[in-house]
Amino acid sequence: MKTEDLKNTQDYKYGFTTNIENIRAPKGLNEETIKFISNIKKEPEWMLDWRLKAFKRLQVLKEPNWQKPKYPNINYQDLYYYSAPKSTSEKPKSLEEIDPKILETYKKLGIPLVEQKRLNGIAVDAVFDSVSVATTFKDELTKQGIIFCSISEAIQKHPELVKKYLGSVIPLSDHYFATLNSAVFTDGSFVYIPPNTKCPMELSTYFRINASETGQFERTLIIADKGSYVSYLEGCTAPMRDENQLHAANVELIALDDAEIKYSTVQNWYPGDEKGVGGIYNFVTKRGACRGKNSKISWTQVETGSAITWKYPSCILQGDNSVGEFYSIAITNNFQKADTGTKMIHLGKNTKSKIISKGISAGNADNMYRGLVDIKNKAINSRNYTQCDSLLMGNKCGAHTIPYIKNNNSTSIIEHEATTTKINEEQLYYCNQRGLDQEEAVSLIVNGFCKEVLQQLPMEFAVEAQKLVAISLEGSVG
Amino acid sequence: MLNIKNLETIIDNKHILKGLNLNIKPGEVHAIMGPNGSGKSTLANVLSGKNGYITKGDIQFNGERLNDISTEERAQKGIFLAFQYPLEIPGVNTNIFLKTSLNAVRKAKGEKELDTLTFLKLIKEKASELGIDEKFLSRQFNVGFSGGEKKKNEILQMKLLEPTLSILDETDSGLDIDALKIVADGVNSYKNKDNAFLIITHYQRLLDYIKPDFIHVLSNGKIVKTGDANLGLQLEKTGYTSLS
Numbered sequence: 102m103k104t105e106d107l108k109n110t111q112d113y114k115y116g117f118t119t120n121i122e123n124i125r126a127p128k129g130l131n132e133e134t135i136k137f138i139s140n141i142k143k144e145p146e147w148m149l150d151w152r153l154k155a156f157k158r159l160q161v162l163k164e165p166n167w168q169k170p171k172y173p174n175i176n177y178q179d180l181y182y183y184s185a186p187k188s189t190s191e192k193p194k195s196l197e198e199i200d201p202k203i204l205e206t207y208k209k210l211g212i213p214l215v216e217q218k219r220l221n222g223i224a225v226d227a228v229f230d231s232v233s234v235a236t237t238f239k240d241e242l243t244k245q246g247i248i249f250c251s252i253s254e255a256i257q258k259h260p261e262l263v264k265k266y267l268g269s270v271i272p273l274s275d276h277y278f279a280t281l282n283s284a285v286f287t288d289g290s291f292v293y294i295p296p297n298t299k300c301p302m303e304l305s306t307y308f309r310i311n312a313s314e315t316g317q318f319e320r321t322l323i324i325a326d327k328g329s330y331v332s333y334l335e336g337c338t339a340p341m342r343d344e345n346q347l348h349a350a351n352v353e354l355i356a357l358d359d360a361e362i363k364y365s366t367v368q369n370w371y372p373g374d375e376k377g378v379g380g381i382y383n384f385v386t387k388r389g390a391c392r393g394k395n396s397k398i399s400w401t402q403v404e405t406g407s408a409i410t411w412k413y414p415s416c417i418l419q420g421d422n423s424v425g426e427f428y429s430i431a432i433t434n435n436f437q438k439a440d441t442g443t444k445m446i447h448l449g450k451n452t453k454s455k456i457i458s459k460g461i462s463a464g465n466a467d468n469m470y471r472g473l474v475d476i477k478n479k480a481i482n483s484r485n486y487t488q489c490d491s492l493l494m495g496n497k498c499g500a501h502t503i504p505y506i507k508n509n510n511s512t513s514i515i516e517h518e519a520t521t522t523k524i525n526e527e528q529l530y531y532c533n534q535r536g537l538d539q540e541e542a543v544s545l546i547v548n549g550f551c552k553e554v555l556q557q558l559p560m561e562f563a564v565e566a567q568k569l570v571a572i573s574l575e576g577s578v579g
Numbered sequence: 580m581l582n583i584k585n586l587e588t589i590i591d592n593k594h595i596l597k598g599l600n601l602n603i604k605p606g607e608v609h610a611i612m613g614p615n616g617s618g619k620s621t622l623a624n625v626l627s628g629k630n631g632y633i634t635k636g637d638i639q640f641n642g643e644r645l646n647d648i649s650t651e652e653r654a655q656k657g658i659f660l661a662f663q664y665p666l667e668i669p670g671v672n673t674n675i676f677l678k679t680s681l682n683a684v685r686k687a688k689g690e691k692e693l694d695t696l697t698f699l700k701l702i703k704e705k706a707s708e709l710g711i712d713e714k715f716l717s718r719q720f721n722v723g724f725s726g727g728e729k730k731k732n733e734i735l736q737m738k739l740l741e742p743t744l745s746i747l748d749e750t751d752s753g754l755d756i757d758a759l760k761i762v763a764d765g766v767n768s769y770k771n772k773d774n775a776f777l778i779i780t781h782y783q784r785l786l787d788y789i790k791p792d793f794i795h796v797l798s799n800g801k802i803v804k805t806g807d808a809n810l811g812l813q814l815e816k817t818g819y820t821s822l823s
Contacts (some may be wrong), residue, residue: 531666536683549671
């Protein structure tokens with residue numbers, strides 16, 4: 102492939118900005134900003150109190166600094182904490198009322214918001230900067246008692262559920278970024294699946310950062326009541342900017358008895374340019390509680406974007422016989438850094454967890470798997486299986502694996518396997534000899550390497566994710 | 580079809596090929612024999628365009644100079660190499676690999692890419708011609724295949740991609756007699772007046788099943804003797820030392 106061609110394909114496809122008028126909170130992190138957010142969202146008193154409590158707590162917390170990727174100090178007073186397209190200040194009641202420019206943006210991103218696209222069978226909630234702009238298929242879901250709406254709407258319409266579960270997995274005082282989120286979160290999705298209901302379609306949220314100098318703090322809460330099932334997918338993109346933008350989301354999942362939640366992420370925030378300028382700081386807290394017996398939570402993530410990715414989607418296996426899974430692909434190219442993995446906390450009896458992590462580093466990137474498997478003394482007969490594979494491309498990148506393993510009883514078994522390989526020149530030559538060019542060959546080999554994780558994704562997204570894997574690594578092999 | 584003039588090759592400061600000349604016409608089967616280290620596999624790698632070789636001289640393929648063309652373009656133009664040690668591609672289904680490869684070649688030739696259904700029909704046909712079990716196609720590419728299965732997979736790819744020049748690099752090594760026959764049948768059934776074969780081998784054994792039009796003896800980077808099919812039989816008796 103010629104250099105010019107490479108340049109074009111390497112460009113971040115989602116790097117455009119949309120020019121729309123925004124309503125912003127004044128710059129800076131203070132009580133006024135929090136009140137502004139709460140007020141504009143017409144939140145009840147208890148919600149504002151909760152936020153202020155988090156803000157108070159934040160004053161005594163420090164940003165963690167044990168992670169491998171270091172970043173320059175973030176000036177929290179120099180950020181906007183709320184930015185919303187003006188036209189949605191009154192939330193649109195139907196898709197027709199949404200600013201056509203926003204619809205156009207989502208069309209460019211390939212996100213179907215228009216309900217005619219029924220064939221896709223995916224209900225989408227779209228979050229643009231700080232607000233949710235549209236939720237599709239709402240009526241159909243409502244018939245079955247499923248609640249799928251923005252968290253702002255849930256706070257107003259389903260306060261009993263929000264009060265009961267918000268912060269029950271990630272407490273207010275958890276750690277700096279989680280607490281920051283609790284104070285200033287703007288929007289996100291809320292899902293409630295009633296007992297013995299299998300959600301008939303994939304639920305999906307699409308996050309888009311558009312405005313500059315804006316942090317995105319979304320909050321997602323998913324509750325699967327007894328005997329229910331839901332599969333949820335989130336996708337993320339942002340415009341190309343030479344500043345670093347902060348994204349600090351909190352996601353809480355709760356699975357009650359015999360319930361199952363499958364949560365998939367395709368994260369493709371702007372990664373910065375090839376020199377490492379710009380890009381999103383993706384500092385995210387994701388945690389699921391398998392609260393009921395026989396419950397199951399499965400995290401699947403494909404992390405290809407962001408300048409720094411720092412997240413550990415975790416499972417707290419409280420219910421007896423509950424199951425936690427973590428499937429991850431983390432791809433870092435150029436100067437991207439990822440410090441990601443999972444925590445599996447075994448509390449209940451006969452609990453099982455499985456961790457499959459595939460890290461791929463290219464260019465000057467650094468990729469770290471960090472994970473905790475903690476089997477407590479009452480979690481008898483529990484099992485964990487962990488497999489961490491790293492693939493290196495070129496000789497300037499790094500791959501690291503730090504597993505923390507704790508087993509506090511004698512009836513439980515923990516297995517850990519890890520491999521590190523370099524992409525094989527002979528394999529590339531072989532593929533070339535079969536007519537595949539370098540990019541196609543890398544894509545094929547890497548997709549093969551990631552197969553166990555890719556096959557966990559819902560069908561509709563697996564193809565997209567495969568392409569994304571290939572695009573993220575373009576130009577990484579000489 | 581293939582005209583090699585005065586080919587010299589250096590890799591890692593070692594002078595391997597030292598002025599090799601070879602002409603192959605459509606419809607011909609050429610065998611290259613020779614002792615270990617004479618440059619046989621180097622010739623296969625240089626023809627297919629493997630990185631790392633410094634070459635002098637001229638390689639013309641169907642009237643076009645090949646020297647500076649990438650490996651994949653050579654493959655797309657109809658050069659196929661059956662590897663001595665075929666590679667494994669973990670996690671990639673054999674069908675997917677074969678389809679990706681075929682469509683890359685078809686696309687380069689300006690032909691329409693095959694959809695999955697058409698491809699599956701075609702590949703099942705080709706596999707059954709070689710007596711290859713269909714189950715084999717849904718396994719990961721070459722992963723856990725026996726030596727014989729890997730070589731059969733090479734021949735399957737040859738028949739699928741329909742190259743004009745097929746280079747077989749010691750495809751017979753490590754094969755039992757049944758697998759050897761399958762490989763030979765595969766070659767014989769594909770052979771026609773428009774394509775050609777370059778068969779690299781140590782032994783006469785394969786040439787009992789695939790009758791070559793010419794046998795060349797490669798020694799110390801040059802072709803030192805060329806003859807017809809009888810030369811192989813003669814070498815079997817006298818060995819290579821009698822020629823040098």
